[in-house]
Amino acid sequence: MVHTPVLARAAAALSGAALLMMLGACSSSQTTSTAATTANTTADAGSVTMFAPADGITMSQRTPLNKWAKLIPQITGDLKKQGVEKQNISTVISADLDKQSQQLQDWVVKHVTNLKKGSQTAQHSTLIVAPASQTNASSRQYGDYVTQPVVKGAQDSEQREAESRMRSALQLARKAGMHVVLVSNTVSGFTPDAFVQCSTPEQIGELQANMLVSKLDLGKVSKDNPKSIEVLLPYAYADDSDSATSDDAEINDDFAKEAFKGVWKILKPYYEQGKVYSPSGSLSKDSTDDDWQSVAFDLNEKDGAANTIAERIPTIKKDGASARTRIDGIIAMNDAVASSVVDKLDDMGYTGSSADINPSITIPGIVGNIAGHKDLLRKSVPDPAKSPTNDPQSQREESHSGASSSAQSSHDSRWPVITGYGSYADTIPQVVNGKQWMTGLENRDELSTDIARTCVRLNRNKGFSGLSYITEQSIDGVKTPTIHEELIAVSAGNLKATLIDPGYISMAEAGL
Template identity: 50%
Template sequence: MTLHCTAMAKRLIALAASAGLLLAMGACSRSDDVSSAASSSASASSTTKDGNVVIFAPSDGITISQQTPLSKWEKLVPEIVSSLKSKGVDSRNITVRTASSLDRQSQSVQDYVVNHVTGAAKKTKTTLVVAPVANTTESDRQYGDYVSRAITWNDDSSDEDEQAYAQSAERLVSALRLAQDEGMKVVLISNSLQEYVPDAFVKMSDAEQIGMLQAQKLASKLALDKTSSDNPKHIEVLLPYDTTDESGQDIDATFAQSVFKGIWKVLGPYFKDGKAVSPSGKLTASSTDDDWRKVAFEATKSEQIRQVLAERLGMDKDRSSHTRIDGVIACNDFVADAVIAELSDLAYTGSAADINPSITISGIMDNIAGKHDLKKKAVPDPIKAPESDDDDESADDSGKDESIDKQNAQWPIVTGYGAYAGSMPSIVNGQQWMTALENRKAFAQDIAKVCVRFNASQKIDGLSFVKNTTVSGQKTPTVQEDALAVSAYNLKKTLIEPGYISLADAGM
């Protein structure tokens, strides 16, 4: 007993020294931290058998457009709370705290843990649900708040900002380890922490998976497996990437690199076999993962994206004829929205439903409105590309073959990610082929089940959505759900019926 108390005392002293906690315990909360609970303290409901659940989440990041992804913390946290209540957890036992930075979040977690450990009240089972605040760029935030990242730091850095970040991260890890030492359980959401192993990890899609998903859906819709090198598909990859932050410092390229790695894992073999080509020539049969910079560009403004697309298609100066483009991987819905606007200005026509069609746009809209079910019909793609003939009657005075240009002006497949509510009408009318988002409602239910089991001293290994993965070098129970890939064909079932969006959001 003496050894345990001594070890705990040392840990508390270390925590307190890092932030001056014991000098002003009640004054450590910051102005942008938000706490909510029916009780005024964690111990107020100590007699409740369900135990306490304390949620530490980031404040929602500000995105560069007025349109925002559906995967936002302000959406997930209330659904976790609602799921906990539906499973019998008293609202007085649920606390929510948000913070805008890792520094403030680590202070908040530390305050709670130390208060809980040193409090005189009878201790009750407690589970901490922590989504560590990650440093993200403007373009990264366009994918949504939940993208899984590994939060790492360098203890030996000479940069003052990096030193401060490392101190915040280490403070958070120390507080979470103390919580575990004192019998609390820790559920880490989305972002892992360097050399820290939680009791459970909630794995969201990472950058590479986001890239792979879009490439897979593009390859399927374009039927690349059946495509001939005599009639290759013309595909462009638009990879948004912020090169520097607001202070002019270089930004870590890991995220953008990983998105491209996922894309190229799927599309690389098709380019190598000649079944896919790039109209701009930026990607070739010999391209590798290291060529990601060739397709990366600054995408903080819609005008930048539109200009890049026009240049890639060779139509930034001369728009008299169209360049064939079968697919555009826009990476996120902010980029996709600008792509759609530019394609419209460049007079591309039709919709994604016209490519290897299985149903008409009118049929899709009727299905969403509940008028009838979808009926599929396969349409073959020609093995060889049409050839221009200047002597053909369809050629105009300039020698341009109008029939070829009409085919080249067909609307391409456009993919995105984030499921912006404002993008739904484009999904319905076929201008954007697909988007995707995390299965937020399923994750909320899963997290609530894990918390209830932890507070009841039960294992979670038997839950169907829990698999063992490696986190910081150790096997860890991990909550996983597949991302929801959304197109016009399944938008009703995937987004409208579960309540993610309304018919009005879909433009119906």
């Protein structure tokens, strides 16, 4: 006979064991549920395959910061941050469009063969394709991401065949349920799920012209004391061959033409108002976009940039002495040209730096700002409304003092504001020392993040609502979601924040 207390204790033990089993089961269920949720989230992030061109090589072997070899690894890292697993990210690098289209075609056919149309796997897969474009020695100097001008009928038969092959492969991928994001350049006859708009030649020209307008404060300039500005527009023939540079060859560089269009859009009003003039006479108030050849020079010619600037602003004889032509601003278009101009102006006897030009800052202030302990903001000193040669009062005073010739000579030899683009690591020190006022580059950090987020949104079948970096533009007559980030303008005042802090270059590369 079992006593009641013993039965009670046994019952309690059984009850407790049952409770533990229930809690264990519940915990196991929650763990399984959490693991399943994590797995589903990772699966939702899907897979991404990138097809990109090999890095372009500039004529001078100098390297702009905007290179494919920098962007692709950055996109890979951002995709991982967005939940795409490492094994689901792959990259294919191609030397040219022909090779790229073949590799893309082989990849798509292989993967589509193993898929059923509309399968879950296909719907969670995105292709990032940056079509390899035809470039020349000039356009390569601006970096790899520049969206090249579309020139109808300019492709040779091999290029047309390659683009047709790429178009067919992309259409097959879309038909199987995959998503496609095109970067930098479009493919005729194909509309992607999203397009990444990189810098255009026109935008590069606009950026430099706007920076020059701001630095020289052209809005406050008087036509009685105008600024002198020259535009150096490098061009190169598409095939870079010696035969193309014969005297009777027609200059045809659509990149250079579009770049000038951006420059002239900004500067033309100041020429028309008489606030700006060209010492060489290459530009005037009557110039149009079609006059781009008047400021162009052949990049393939030895010392082309240096010789061109020497011709535009020659040293002249004045009162028996050598005198320099006054030059307030030079748009050099890219850092390679700017570097040649800096060296030549130094040889010609121009002195000072862009830091001396209104609004004024000092070189020690530049270095101090980059080191993080100085403020570069200083009030600008306005130019006089009239130049000494146009001011009768100044002429009378200087006539008595004998200071006119000396003052004018000092002003004429003052260092001009020089602009460029590309943010070449080896030319950044000349931005620090003030010889080159500004450079520019693509906002690679933001573009990479935007591309990664867009791919994951596509893989998860979510729309683009609420994404501030996406707008719409027409591609082949179809409104297409478009990613775009403004170009970064870099000068001494923001060099630390724009290039050093984000990790584009090191303090040592900046010459500090």
